[in-house]
Amino acid sequence: MELQDLAIDGYERVLRVSDADAGLTGVIAIHSTRFGPAVGGLRMRPYQTEQAALDDVLRLARGMTYKNAAADLPLGGGKAVIIGDPARDKTPARLTAFGQAIEALEGRYWTAEDMGMTPADLEIVARSTGYVAGLASGEYASGDPSPVTARGVFEAARTTLAHATGSDDLVGKRIALQGLGNVGRALAGMFAEAGATLLVTDMDQARVDEAVAALGATAIAPDAIIAAGADLFAPCAIGGILDAASIPTLKVRAICGSANNQLATPEDGSRLMARGILYAPDYVVNAGGIINAATEVLRIRDRAPFTETRLAAITEFLDRAFTRARAEGVGPEVIADRLVEEKLAAPPADAIAAK
Missing domain, CATH: 3.40.50.10860 (Leucine Dehydrogenase, chain A, domain 1)
Incomplete structure (x- = not known):
């Protein structure tokens, strides 16, 4: 070695x-x-x-670093x-x-x-190191993070819609959801239960068929989902899908999904803002997975209170980012980075207490 x-x-x-x-x-x-x-x-x-x-x-x-700081994780x-x-x-x-x-x-x-x-x-x-999280078994095992990730995205979507439309009520809202993997399918179920109308797509047709049958969703072709008219677009598959070519075709008020690195370039955040589309920064939105794993790293047995508190931190951070972005006339992704960087630059709490 x-x-x-x-x-x-x-x-x-x-x-x-x-x-x-x-x-x-x-x-x-x-x-x-x-x-x-x-x-x-x-x-x-x-x-x-x-x-x-x-x-x-x-x-x-x-x-x-940015994801963990935004979720207020130690x-x-x-x-x-x-x-x-x-x-x-x-x-x-x-x-x-x-x-x-x-x-x-x-x-x-x-x-x-x-x-x-x-x-x-x-x-x-894990046979050769004790520093592994996300194990399926063991005293502090956190297991499958998908349900917690989906919960975080769901609550973030409600916050995003509240800022974009004035209401977080999902009844009758049209949600275009791309990707029905573990997180996307769980999220689709939450949207359907809340009364939203679902438009779904996935490269695996069997997943689409299942969502149509179980949730009453409408199937959309993979190459048509971005341009499908909806209140909110939820990218839950690959990253880099929001770019100079796709952004002009969007017909939504807001974007909030679990996919990583949704913006192909930093300039694409400005393109969304110019079109009046509210974008929820992905690393904030999809932090549920690391929140789930954190209970294992931090050796937390009573996981529910910790998880609920940190999921609430996601929406609180997002709310601050949206509010400040509107006031300063920049994209929420710019403000999210600034909020994290301000937190990283602040002196440690023990240093403040010692003064």
Whole structure:
């Protein structure tokens, strides 16, 4: 096992992880431990180059700092990647070796499930490190984060609609929902139960058929969902879908969904604002998953009160971002970043108390 420190400005520690015997190459990035141990998922992808893997893990680690701070969690931000095709290259030896690398950080970074990884994979990683969250079993196991993520998005959508339309009542509201995976399907059920009219799409037609039958949803072709007329568009699939080409076709009042990195570029936030479409910053909206995992990291047995408090923090943060964005004439995503950066720049509470 070889751990090579990479000096990256703005990051507390970045490690290149390699193990020739296990066939392992990966990266662990710790962006910030300002509020607590860095927490973020482990991703496995067939990156074309090591630089591409490094670029991805740095972006994701920074995003976790912002997500955790927005949800008022006592956690920092980090991320990890393994280079390889999860369908072909994932082996117990690679996962065990990566767990050893995480263990060497002595709790400064906790990992969890992400793209290309499963709960069963995490169980293997956990054989060589105690710093794994999102396990299916164990005294503090937090299990499937999807229901909590969906709850957070649902409440965020109500807050977004309240600012966009003047009411958070979902009865009769048209919701165009893209993606019926674990989070998207749970969210669709919540919208339907609240009285919304659902327009749904997914690349898996069986998922669409099930939602139509169970929820009375209307099926929309995947390439037509963005332009479907609705009160709110909920992207719950891939990222980067809001760009210079798609934004002019939108026929909605607001956007709020669980997908990561929905804006293709920073300029796309300005494009939405110019069209009068209210955008809920995705890293704020989809923080339910990390809230769920935090109960495991923080060793919380009575999870419900903690979860409810932190889910409320999502909507409170979103409400402040919308209000300040309107007052300053900028996009909510700009204000969300500023609110987090102000929090990160503030002196620690113990330093204030000592003055």
